[in-house]
Amino acid sequence: MICPQCAQDLKQVTYETVAIHTCASCGGEFIGSPELGHIVRARQERFSPELRELLAQRTPRPGVVADAHPALCCPGCGEPMMAFSYGGDSGVLVDRCASCDGLWLDCEELQRIQVLQERWAEEATDQLKQISVDLEKARREVAQATSSAFAGSRFAFINALINRYLDAA
Numbered sequence: 001m002i003c004p005q006c007a008q009d010l011k012q013v014t015y016e017t018v019a020i021h022t023c024a025s026c027g028g029e030f031i032g033s034p035e036l037g038h039i040v041r042a043r044q045e046r047f048s049p050e051l052r053e054l055l056a057q058r059t060p061r062p063g064v065v066a067d068a069h070p071a072l073c074c075p076g077c078g079e080p081m082m083a084f085s086y087g088g089d090s091g092v093l094v095d096r097c098a099s100c101d102g103l104w105l106d107c108e109e110l111q112r113i114q115v116l117q118e119r120w121a122e123e124a125t126d127q128l129k130q131i132s133v134d135l136e137k138a139r140r141e142v143a144q145a146t147s148s149a150f151a152g153s154r155f156a157f158i159n160a161l162i163n164r165y166l167d168a169a
Contacts, residue, residue, distance in 0.1 A: 004075055005106070017042070018035040052119065074099065075102070094109065094113075
């Protein structure tokens with residue numbers, strides 16, 4: 001395989017237990033979509049706080065950005081690749097081949113994607129905790145509101161139906 005950036009030979013290496021192809025000259029990497037999925041789920045590599053902070057400051061660039069990025073030829077099959085922002089708005093531009101589903105990542109983009117995935121996972125956990133608290137509060141408020149007039153049933157929804165019927169009458 002030949003690097004689409006600098007036309008040097010790509011070397012196959014093992015990264016987090018999967019085979020990827022890397023360019024010693026420009027640092028770019030060619031990887032399949034399943035392999036990228038494995039890498040971001042494995043979370044074997046840990047990253048410095050400096051890199052994490054740098055990525056947190058990136059400006060989002062949503063959607064396909066083909067106009068801002070020259071089209072590259074896929075090292076795997078030679079077809080043109082389409083540039084897009086990883087995760088929809090991460091600002092990390094990735095080139096994807098529609099023919100073989102291969103991905104070209106410029107120097108350090110794989111590490112940036114891993115850092116983003118780690119941050120998103122941490123943020124999701126915090127958001128889920130807050131949503132859980134909010135849902136429990138709402139459940140208690142609804143249970144209290146629905147059982148205030150008629151509370152003959154042990155099922156809150158039955159009490160709510162009866163109360164609704166009594167309010168309409």
